[in-house]
Amino acid sequence: MKAFQVNAPHDFAVVEAELPSVGSGEVRVRVAFAGICGSDMHIIHGDNAFVRYPRITGHEFAGVIDAVGEGVTEVGVGARVCIDPVISCGECYPCRISRPNVCRSLEVIGVHRHGGFEECVVVPAANVHVLPDHIGLDAAALVEPYTIAANVLDRMQPHPGDALLILGAGVIGLTILQMARAIGLGEIIVTDIIDERLALARELGATHTLNSREVDVEAEIMALTDGEGIPLIADAACVPALLAQMLRVASPAGRIGLLGFSATPSELVQLEVIKKELTLVGSRLNNRKFPEVLSLMTEGKLDPLALVSHRLPLSEMPDAIDMLEHHPEKARKVLVRIEA
Template identity: 70%
Template sequence: MQAFQVKAPHDYDVSEQPVPSPGVGEVLIDVAFAGICGSDMHIIHGDNAFVRFPRITGHEFAGVISAVGDGVDPARIGERVCIDPVVNCGECYPCRIGRPNVCTAMQVIGVHRHGGFAEQVNVPAANAYRLPDTLDLDAAALVEPYSIAANVLSRMNPYPGDRLLIIGAGVIGLTILQMAHAMGIEDVIISDILDTRLETARAMGASHAINGSEQDLEQAVHELTSGEGIPLIADAACVPAMLPAMLRMACPAGRIGLLGFNPTPSDLSQLEVIKKELTLVGSRLNNRKFPEVIAHIEAGRLDPKALISHRVALGDMPEAIHMLDTTPEKARKVLVDIAS
């Protein structure tokens, strides 16, 4: 079978790999579509401390079950599915309290084990979510990024009428924007430094789109909220230096959701946090959000295809990676058509 394999940082190709056989409790997926994510780029650049090379990457994908291992109902063969990449142990403290996405022994498909940039891949049967007949496989491949958005918003515990500020209008920022609307958060402000991204955010229903390179974001938020500040802030830019500004822009009792893995320390004013009684939450991957996302897509509250800017064949992935490295502003979601 053909697969995109990262052999070492900056060393990758599409090559012939052995066809896997499903083990106990596993299913074999004939992959149809897979999305290229920023974290895939981090693996390619050697910026992911968890990955072990060589690795077939890809954690956003959908396809069809073509075989099952022992312990799996053979009736599942032929199911159209999308894959939750979070594989947890079920025994550690986070798992025992219902937080498997921070399992102490967690594995991520496409990081710790082979992923979806391949014609076929094994996954645990429990991680393969059956799709409604009305949901196309290309849209289903993007359930995973929406699950990231659903997770961070749930971690911030929105109240009716809350306003949301999203910092960063890349793919994750746009999924948060769409998911916020699906969850009933109507007033969403989004910021970025690229007008093309902000135009897309406006088209997707952002109430206000602010170019931070042309306008003072803090001043704009101050004016838009009559000085009260923002209840919800989602950091989809993942720039540690932005944290002090987020603390200042948050209103009393506000909640800030952090998504980045950047190890650079952030300045944090304890006074600002305490006087406003702010809540800062981390959000990693997703905590069983796939059914929620699938339901929103099926109901038409989310539009995954609006995120797709490029479609490429598996064999053209090296060129797509080069494009994302050199001109990332030209792309939103690059979708790989594995079966083409």
């Protein structure tokens, strides 16, 4: 079977791989679609500290179960599913307090073990979610990015009608925007440096968009909020240098959700944090958010296919990587059709 494999940083190709066997408690999924994520690019660049090479990447995917292992009774062959990539031990402190997404022994499908950029992949049966009939496999492959959005918003504990600032209008920023609309937040300000992304943000319901290369973002936000600052800030740009600005534009009692994995230090002015009693929270992966996202998709409150700019077969995966690398303004979510 065919698979996209990263052998080492900057060394990747579509290769022949063996059909995986199914163990106890596992299912084998014939993958239909998989999405390329920024974290896949980090693996290609060698910037992911958790990956071990060679690795078949891909943690955003959906398909049809074609084999089940011993003891699996909750799903069967032929079920249409999407897959939660978070695998936890169930015993450590985070797991005991219902935070399995930061399990001490955390494994992520597509990072610690082979993922969805292959024709068939074996995953724990506990990690599959059966799809409602009207959700297509292409849309289902994008459930996972929305769980990232759901998780960071949950970590920030929003109140109904809270205003939100989203830094970055890439795919994660746009999923946060759609999730914020779906759960009833108020005004939503989105910043980016690419006008095409900001245009889509407006189409998806952003109240205000700001090109941070062209305007003074801090002054604009304070003007839009009558000098109060903004209660919720989601950092989907993941640029460490922006933290100091986030602290300044946050309102008193504001909450800031951080998503980046950069090891570069950020400037943190303690005075800003203490005088406003700000809350800074990290958000990693998702904490059992698949049912919530599937429910919102079923209700028509999320539009995952609006994020898709390209659909390509697995054989063209290297070309997709090149486009994302050198022409990011042309691409949003690239959806890969896995060829059987």
